Amino acid sequence: MASTYGNAIKLSIFGQSHSAAIGCAIDGLPAGIDIDLDALQDFMARRAPGSADTSTPRKEADAVEILAGITDGHTNGAPIAAVICNTNTRSGDYAELRRVPRPGHADFPARVKYANCHDVAGGGHFSGRLTAPLCIAGGIAKQALSQLGVHIVAHIAALGPQGVVDERLDPLTFSPQQRTAILDHSLPCISEHAAREMREAILAARADADSIGGVIECAAYGMPAGIGDPMFDGIENRIARIAFGIPAVKGVDFGAGFAAAYLTGSENNDSYRIEHGEVRPQTNHAGGILGGITTGMPIVWQMAVKPTPSIGREQQSVDMDAGSDASLVVRGRHDPCIVPRAVPVAEAACALALLDALLEDGYPLGARVDMAQRALM
Amino acid sequence: MASTYGNAIKLSIFGQSHSAAIGCAIDGLPAGIDIDLDALQDFMARRAPGSADTSTPRKEADAVEILAGITDGHTNGAPIAAVICNTNTRSGDYAELRRVPRPGHADFPARVKYANCHDVAGGGHFSGRLTAPLCIAGGIAKQALSQLGVHIVAHIAALGPQGVVDERLDPLTFSPQQRTAILDHSLPCISEHAAREMREAILAARADADSIGGVIECAAYGMPAGIGDPMFDGIENRIARIAFGIPAVKGVDFGAGFAAAYLTGSENNDSYRIEHGEVRPQTNHAGGILGGITTGMPIVWQMAVKPTPSIGREQQSVDMDAGSDASLVVRGRHDPCIVPRAVPVAEAACALALLDALLEDGYPLGARVDMAQRALM
Amino acid sequence: MASTYGNAIKLSIFGQSHSAAIGCAIDGLPAGIDIDLDALQDFMARRAPGSADTSTPRKEADAVEILAGITDGHTNGAPIAAVICNTNTRSGDYAELRRVPRPGHADFPARVKYANCHDVAGGGHFSGRLTAPLCIAGGIAKQALSQLGVHIVAHIAALGPQGVVDERLDPLTFSPQQRTAILDHSLPCISEHAAREMREAILAARADADSIGGVIECAAYGMPAGIGDPMFDGIENRIARIAFGIPAVKGVDFGAGFAAAYLTGSENNDSYRIEHGEVRPQTNHAGGILGGITTGMPIVWQMAVKPTPSIGREQQSVDMDAGSDASLVVRGRHDPCIVPRAVPVAEAACALALLDALLEDGYPLGARVDMAQRALM
């Protein structure tokens, strides 16, 4: 059940890096949710490899084709299916990978799991390219949430061995200025200075035939209180279950997160006060979640992205057919740093998790006939 | 679907802090797995509030009663059901909580979600007490895994604002010495010195009417390569989905984890060599997982535990019925630090996730009739 | 995942015929649904073996103990757990069954599946006794539905080789008279005459050391239109998925059902008219379901119950240990006809399926905080 997610929705993601197409099916979305396909394509563009010198030279238009589930500009209640055709594939680059696994990639465990029957071209189903259909689904979820007044924003919080850091997202209130800044800068950072320094760190890694990772911070503003569940379907569990599905993510935390382990209870607890007649926490160390359930404060979380395993240097590996040591230089096209492209993917993951939780809690979305008007007897 | 977990197994956890009983049902375990109930009770004892001055004075024997699913010392293929009767309840302590939510606890979001119909006594279904049935299930899973040669060990990696740290678990090879040390020391640490310092940090927090958190590290040794899935059911996703269900856990990472964000690719990649005829990574920054699938190296992960929200100091809160600010002193019995008691819970979470993944991948467990002998036609 | 059911709810059933207890856990019910435990016990009594000469002499009080999930007379949002302790077990009767499988029972396939590690006493997890926890869950679901104005009624439609038939349930309108008659008669029939004839058929079968089966008809009145889903989660699929879990059920159909195969389209289609300003089908061959979705008409369905496989006569079987033919006389206590006791089980199955569908469609149940009042930002 690798590639299927959700309780109220069922998201299925399919495709390999070099298969005929990649795509997704999303079952369970209510009818009558407006979907703006141009806005969806704009969201996809944030993930696509840029013209920039900071990402892979592989070019894919990533044009989304809706096959089903949307008519007249809104969801029709049937499953949404959407695909992106893979136009620019170079399967010749990857033949050796079946024998000599790339360190840090899934080549070796995949060969064991799939008894060498997997598709190795471009990383197959493990490719970061599969985050494109995740962004289709997440982009649709973002639009649905936005119609409820929920806005999701992510940025690069920290990057590279030098630890270049950006400003933090406002943990208490949605800042349209921060969102605009992130979209405007050359890298998705609140601070232009940080964007510039991060860009230099990426170029330095490329020049060094190496790669770097980073930390992405994401916040969802406007979530109503009381959504989510204790135990296995808390908001943390739901977001983490998608976020760890993004290739290269090795850590996820919420609010103060790992830093909370070093606070005292009196420091970490968020006090309540009444403001404008409403219960409101005064700080947000909890990241908007207590007992798995939303508090009404922004959902704030982070994910750690490891450095891209594909690097230009020679690495030690093995020849699995020969049973001998071997060395390897990864060929093909790859990013010296995938963190910038993972920023919209974090937003997509967050949107899907929150939408699923809202629907499971019966939150009214889309067009609905009042229950009282349904009864015939 | 808050309290249900698993793909090949279905674990259901039920109970409130002060209900008649707490317990679990586990569907999907193969028949013929030996279960040692004494060993299970010993495992439960590691979670139970100790006689020690470092934990809550609430006393519960936590005696596990097996209701179904085990006969003649082994699983019988029917769902396992087990309960612990709640003998020592003091529901009178908690009445005020319905109106004045405790900072850091789920009181406020629970009131919104359940429209004030939830059970507030002792934290209800949100209580840390619910980790007891998780340990029943996890203890059974640990026994099943141990019969496959998979051993799971956890300890306190770091504790408190001073950041007292323990030695690390061996990331490459199972160390029976480390396991023994963890079980022998006054707190579950590899280093006796660390155990002593951590104990002092807890006593200092108690004296200060405050609480502290920490980081737990957990490793599973002996997992075969090729288990798990890409995307939403990777080993990371599966462990995180349970771990975030443990009250107070706010972060989870794997292998180098958040630290990987500050490494270069050439540092973080684990090279392969052939050893004794087998493919073997030379380091384990991946925490035994690539592309969601086991590499055959130890599964190594950490979880951050926030400081116990129940503290002895007066805190700012609100009176939700009156709609006014209020102050609060949390009464009742509670731990100044739950990290030591969460150590076996981490092992339980890890065991359940790995067992579910092994079963989903068709790993043979328990007694089985050879498929070739089944055909009648 | 044998013993787990539901999308919006997760029902887990556990227990063996002679285990310490049988019971269920139900996750996902909203908080604030009133539960009348006396009424639940009354519902259980309809399934329990009667004092009557038509059922097994095994006596079980079937007293339901609520372990969790209900406080102050209503659901509290946490999973409900309930058990019935098995007080009257005679495990000695069943030892031979491990070797010599009873025709018509699950003994043989269970031995293969569970590699002879299953619990054979009293049929283990396959026992009809497991319909008791199904009735606990279904009885709770019936109460929840009844608060929405949905009423579920079942009766014996036909019984035995002579084909004794009862009147049909009204397919268009709820008849309180029919319900009362069913509860009042010696067997659950609308017609007293049918009840008497059926009773005689059962006594004749018992005298003949044989057993008989029958057909149960069930209807749910008051379901709003527009509930359910196309394809795999239609109302038919949902009911059938539970009904085939009732031991001895071998067929399920809806509305005209198998008879519809012998009608023309012009006969079988239900015409629409406007009545009192509402769309209303004029007949109900569809059994209240089109495209898997409720039409607002009563949900009407039938299930075929095979004759009890336990009979007093010698039967041909095999000795699986010896690999030789053998003969068998089933000992132990059993019913010559389980159809009457299966009537409330059909109601339970129907109630659970409909409740799950209503909740999945966001139908408001229990106490809820208005979504608009939740937003803090």
Place this chain on the structure above:
Amino acid sequence: MASTYGNAIKLSIFGQSHSAAIGCAIDGLPAGIDIDLDALQDFMARRAPGSADTSTPRKEADAVEILAGITDGHTNGAPIAAVICNTNTRSGDYAELRRVPRPGHADFPARVKYANCHDVAGGGHFSGRLTAPLCIAGGIAKQALSQLGVHIVAHIAALGPQGVVDERLDPLTFSPQQRTAILDHSLPCISEHAAREMREAILAARADADSIGGVIECAAYGMPAGIGDPMFDGIENRIARIAFGIPAVKGVDFGAGFAAAYLTGSENNDSYRIEHGEVRPQTNHAGGILGGITTGMPIVWQMAVKPTPSIGREQQSVDMDAGSDASLVVRGRHDPCIVPRAVPVAEAACALALLDALLEDGYPLGARVDMAQRALM
């Protein structure tokens, strides 16, 4: 979760009658299962509207395009995705349906459920056309099963108001002759005479501007004993859950099925004997299933198909916008009898259910690395 099926596999079906494409995604199939795409297309052809005068004049090549999951002629372990492009759509025919619901179709309940935002063209997601992707998935499952020696055969058992009946499938042993006859005859019948009579019944219905239904019998030969589960995931439950997702199916039964209700226990029980050293039931009233688990005998089941609701006659309906009575003549292209085309769909349903159960029980399929060879530690 309407359009998602399976425990070990996850099948998602998407598309509307007149959307850009219809298709499916199948997650969870092991790698290394050989797939013959020509044979798959041949299987699809059995469902496609024939050149025959007995079916709809709508022409669709139903050419299956594999988007992902299959490389080099075998499954690669990643989800399979496949689509059929809709080439021959006439959406103009269906505009009025939004207001005036067709009796017997899902138009009315769909309008309520989807608040009139659904796609009405050609029946949208409710169209029988959606059985095409079910046949893609089922055709793949059939190929996988066939590699295990499991063969699935279906035919028309009875048709129309006159009750034309075919011979029965052999309930004890696979008959290649029966399978050949079914594929060779003008309609899928064992008896050529029955095929001819059924064809005449269909032509008569068409001439009468009416439609007819029928009963399909399906058998799976070669299933090993011990597969399946008690309660909610028995083989009956699994097959029924898919079968009721086929439009127009209103009843499902197994083995003697509804007829078992009229047998005595001594007649209905299948005695065991030892044959060639194996336990073998002497009859197969159980349809190969006891306690939800396979007995090793053929799985035999039937499904009742109602007459096509689209008929050429004027019918009574309502105008939902005007709130007034209305009459309706269904336009567009439709079959006077869909039973022949539903025969391969029954096989597909059966194959998917059995494959899922086999995989869930750990039955080895595809290429697999021996577990013992995986361990690195």
